[in-house]
Amino acid sequence: MKVLISFLLVAALLAISGSAQMNGNVTVAQGSTIEIASGNRTYPAYLAVGPGDASKPGVVLLHSFGGLVPGYRALADNLAGEGYVVIAPEWLTFGRPTQDEVVGQLIRDCISNLRSRPDVNSSALGLTGHCAGGRYTMLFLPQIEDLKSGVAFYGFPYRGGDNQTSPADHISQLDAPMLIIHGTYDRASPVSDIYRYAADLNQSGKYFELKVYQGQPHEFMIQNGTLSQSFPAKDAYWQMVTFFNRTLKA
Secondary structure (H helix, E strand, C coil): CCEEEEEEEEHHCCCCCCCCCCCCCCCEEEEEEEEEEEEEEEEEEEEECCCCCEEEEEEEECCCCCCCCCCHHHHHHHHHHCCCEEEEECCCCCCCCCCCCCCHHHHHHHHHHHHHHHCCEEEEEEEEEEEEHHHHHHHHHHCCCCCEEEEEECCCCCCCCCCCCCCHHHHHHHCCEEEEEEEEECCCCEEEEEEEEHHHHHHHCEEEEEEEEEECCCCEEEEEEECCCCCCHHHHHHHHHHHHHHHHHH
16 A cells, blocks of 8 residues: 655644644643552543534543643543543553553553444444554554554554564564654654554555654653654544544544
């Protein structure tokens, strides 16, 4: 399939007209805390539900190693306001998991919760995550068949650890479209690894889209625990929303 790779030189661009604006004209949903039982443990999770009674796509949102700070809750609220039901589990509740499958099972249990809701279209489920959550998005999008698309923010495609496989090891299993969002000044996850991952995806014939923001560091969407209002952050949000609209609402 045709691969779309787009590069953004932030200093050279004007604002994009008609894009979704965080805390702008978009309806902002109000979330609540729920519990997700997974692996004999119970995790708190943030649930944000879009307006109206119509069936909506569902999205699981994974925070970074910094935890479920207010910025991620705001992001879930904004995405819900676009017409989604969003669950953001606090996957670090019991510390950093030593096995990737602990998070994988939590994602699956969040999906089960979404599928049980009458206001969720169970055939339109997505996954997104930041930093470590971006790595888990890259890792489990190929492994969980219920997921129809995913958006990975500044993930780690070649990181395994503790005898775990890396996301790149599962490229052959990837059937769902994926959007990758990254910054060129990312020291934690060098953009060179993202270009390499893109080349591997392309060679395998897997559909993906890549948005690279020149000069942006790791975790540029969430700054000091809050949702950034910078142009790159707003544009990255718009890229995520329009990608999910195309892959989950079409």
